[in-house]
Amino acid sequence: MKVEINGNIVEIINATNENVNEYLDFISSLSNDEDNYTLTRYSKIDKDKILEWSKSWGNQTTMILAQTNQVVGFIQLIKGKYFGMERQFHVGEIAYAVRKDFRGKGLIYVIFNELLRAVDVKILTAWVDSRNIRSQRLLQNLGFNRDCEVDSFMWSVKEKNS
Numbered sequence: 001m002k003v004e005i006n007g008n009i010v011e012i013i014n015a016t017n018e019n020v021n022e023y024l025d026f027i028s029s030l031s032n033d034e035d036n037y038t039l040t041r042y043s044k045i046d047k048d049k050i051l052e053w054s055k056s057w058g059n060q061t062t063m064i065l066a067q068t069n070q071v072v073g074f075i076q077l078i079k080g081k082y083f084g085m086e087r088q089f090h091v092g093e094i095a096y097a098v099r100k101d102f103r104g105k106g107l108i109y110v111i112f113n114e115l116l117r118a119v120d121v122k123i124l125t126a127w128v129d130s131r132n133i134r135s136q137r138l139l140q141n142l143g144f145n146r147d148c149e150v151d152s153f154m155w156s157v158k159e160k161n162s
Contacts, residue, residue, distance in 0.1 A: 001114065006105045008068050012114050015063035015074070017054035023063070024050060026071035030097055037132040038097045062119050066098075066111050073098035075111045077119055092121040108138060 001012045015023065028045060030036040057063045060080070066073035075096040080088040094115070098107050128135045130149060140146075 003107075003110050005066075005102060005107050005110070008072075008102075010066050010068055010072060010102075010107065010110075012111060013065050013067065014118060015054075015057050015065045017051075017057055019057075019063075019065055019071075020051055020054040022067065022071045023054070023065065023074065026074065026099070027097070029099070033100055035100065035103075035134075036097065037129040037135065038095065041129075062092075062115060064111050064114050064118065066102075066107055071099075072102045073107050073111055075108075075115045077115055077121070077124070079119075079121065090122040091125065092119060092123070093125045093127075095126070103134070112142065 003010050003012065013019070024045070024047060027038060027040050027050075030038055031040045031045065053061070054063075060078060062077045062079075064075050065071050073096070075094060077092040077094050079092050080086070081091075081093045096108060096111070124144070126135075126139060126144065128139065136146075
């Protein structure tokens, strides 16, 4: 599927491990974004782990990329993360990010909708940094409920070293 976002044609694709290098470039670029709240904020990027994890794309992990000539956003869903697919195949944990110049333009809604069309789950979960107000609003707009707040679950490598 192709959509126009902010004057750019963005292609929405189901990623496979063949797209892992483009994904790695994207998440590496997020490392320098102070408004980034993906795992790259909290820990170093382990390329070998990501390469291994990408082998599950299309199976236990659904990965959807938004790309122009490079990846500008993604959303992923991992089924049955905590108790395994055999026990909780109906539960999925999501994570997502959009490049700074595409934020607030509706791209996240496009890729979220594409994810919902691609998976069959009954419950979606997400962990959101308490400082990430934009993501909290997005999830509320999508009908998510806040179940709890964890005080010290994650930390920022950059902030820890400051």
